[in-house]
Amino acid sequence: MSLDTDESSGRRWLALFLAPAALVFVFLYLGALCLLFVQSLQIYNPGRIVQISGSLTLQNYIEYFGRTLVYYGFLWDTLRIGGIATVISVLIAYPLAYKITRTQRRLLKKTLLTVLVTSFFINSIVKVYSWVIMLADTGLVNGALASLGYDRIRFLGTDLAVAIGLVYFLFPIATMALVGPINNVDQTLEQAAANLGAANTKAFFDITLPLSMPGIIASTLLTYALAVSSFIAPMFLGSGIAPMMSNIIYLRYSETFNYPGGSALAVVLLVTSLSIAYGLNKVLTKRLKGFG
Amino acid sequence: MYFYRIVDLFGKILVTAALVATVLFLTLPVITTIMISFDPRAYLAYLPPPGFSLRWYESFLRNPNFTNGLRTSLIVGGVSTLISTVVGIFASYGLVRYKFRGKETLNSFFLSPLIVPAVVTGFSLLGLFSLLGVRISLERLLIAHVIITAPYTIRTISATLIGFDRSLEEAAMSLGANRVRTFLDVTIPMIKFGVVAGAVFAFAMSLDDVSVSIFLADAFSSTLSVNLFAYMRSTFEPTVAAASVLLMGFTFGFILLIERAMGLDKFVGIGI
């Protein structure tokens, strides 16, 4: 139905197709987010979760970001640890994505793909728990250190542990986001470079890398947006000592049931994540040829 | 020229090392967990385990928290996947086959739950449900999971629709099939594979979710992931390891289904 026309029956069908999704998304999802924003401007009333009143106030924001620097600290930690994890994830994602797209050996390709998709689909509880065991005081890493005669290192609760856990979550996504862009780099260009005298490494840096750069940027921004939003990894690997914004929202709310307050924090987190994603969108709309 | 051959060799070694390290990085934790799940000791201690025991599997299966949670997860996952698959088919069709203003924006919007922090989604839905008086946790979870999973079905089915040749639909129409028939006879069979893969993707993500569900679950209805999360807040007992192995079984199933439906390479090619 290549209906690029304006015929009214075409329009009616279009509305029909989009209706269910629009219903769900606009009324439920967008509505929820708008409500969140409104709630962040409400006064906290200990008896109720949600209320609508005309009197708007910035008190919630002032409470967290006007009086003390603590929450700025949490935000900074979130951005910092998330950033480190993002950089590491993209760095190890590229070689894997490259090998998957460029290798001729079918068995290797299939194996790497399976490893990649599996690591993406493994349940997040499993992922976190696995690293808790690895990094625990009596975990695998410390066990190896002990058997080599070294002292144990306390991992859980450190930024390092959270970063490692985040990488474990983010890296499959970063890789999948890179596979498309690298694949789109025409192999005959690499061959032409080789024909003109460029050895493999040189051809890579001259041709493949520059041409996959938009993809790298897109992957990095996507990964960072997700890093900043992480919940499970920092929760357990940070042992409450190195929490990120998502954890703060959950913890504060479970303690105080202060919904407006939580909303304010949630809005801040949302704005942060969306800003990063906005940058992503800019990059993508330059490349994306669009639907249909 | 020989300088370049050394650089090439070095580069090759580096990349291979990175790949091996990556694969190890990915598989080692999983293997460790599997080992721990059979550990007879009552506490987390150095590997390897001194014996073999199924006590943690027993512990898991005996715990009503977990068995109920699993049942809830499957129900919520199944129903929400079904709904979001249907929603996804319609929405994808509208987005891909029609041109209209604001298409890009609408598309980004439908995919936004992927970018919006999960905690924010859960928290805001909590507020909305309180306001609207939706108190039953099962309902809350169902609606929330439709929202979380729909982007995955839309993304996957859209990509499949773009990939398939529009002239097949045009041929059907020129032979006399009206829109509905064309949709049923030509479009649906062609995108079958994308739909299956999208549904599997959606179900996996539903099963996986914690950050949205913790705000919406309660004593009556709670998903397995949420219950495991709560459990882990107090202890890291290997019961969780046993649960992990069970969940890995699910993952394995998902991978197989997707491979059968559309092939892992095409699936990954869609990106994110």
Added chain:
Amino acid sequence: MQDRFLELMNVSKKFGQTLAVDNVSLTMPEGEFLTLLGPSGCGKTTTLRMVAGFVTPTNGNIFIKGQRVNDRPPYLRNTGMVFQNYALFPHMTVYKNIAYGLKIRSHSEQTIKEKVRQALDLVRLPGIEERYPKQLSGGQQQRVALSRALVIEPDVLLLDEPLSNLDLKLRQQMRLEIKAIQKRVGITTIYVTHDQSEALTMSDRLAVMNNGKVVQVGIPTEVYEEPKTRFVADFIGEANLLEGTISRSDDRSVEVSVDGRVLFAPPEEKLKEDENVRICVRPERIQIYKSPNSCATGERNALRGTIEEVVYVGSNVRYQVRVGKSKIFVDKQVTSLSTLCAVGDEVVVAWSDVNTILLPAS
């Protein structure tokens, strides 16, 4: 001037179970323009890529200037390749594209600038150094690709169907240009194409390939006038084919009995009586007459027939003539509309001995 400048000896390539190139041997003197011609899948591109170094031969050896290059990676072979899709680096200007190979060879900035300018002059595109490939037309991109390959002064120039993406008029123009440039520079060249008129126009020699094998090698006139197999006769030019048996073979001519009639061919020692052969005669070599008396002298091959179809193509007309059980195509130039024959006309088709080609029966 080396006689064996480029040599392929018994080169084969197997992909899994498929034999893409089957025991190909070719020797080229310096400066020759050799075309590999054949239908898709015949192995011509694979052969070219083996010379370039992108594919390693399963068997056999490749020599450039007397040196065995099988084990050399593509970036050490000093061959210049023009790809079918041009493969111009989209993120580099025309200047940087052409300069790429020179930079790798460590020429000074001065030298590079001068060489790039000369290269662009050679392909008649002066002054476009700062443009990007996507700003150029197909024909211009093609010429930039050519100059990029030539500027590094390679031992061998390799062209992989470079004109297939261009429209007809441009193709015909570029054929002559490429040939002229090649002659001027004097570079040993292998050209791959499936277009037989391209091959005939441009080549010093052409090698016809089918199913991985080289079926016939020779100069254009040789391959056209004396095809060795039915495949070659049919692939290059057009062929009328008739089956028959040799009734007499002596040192003046060969007589072949076809459907009860006798046709004449130039003498051929190796053929004996009672052998089955195939007669091939090209449509443009046949004359059409209203009666047998009008035949010119020497056109001993004369057959009566009826015109079944007349296909008018502007400069030419093609007659489809039914002769007994066979159909014979005759191509004639149209000098004026009034001289055309009509469907149903009784005619005589005739040609001289020398235009009869004998091919093996199988």
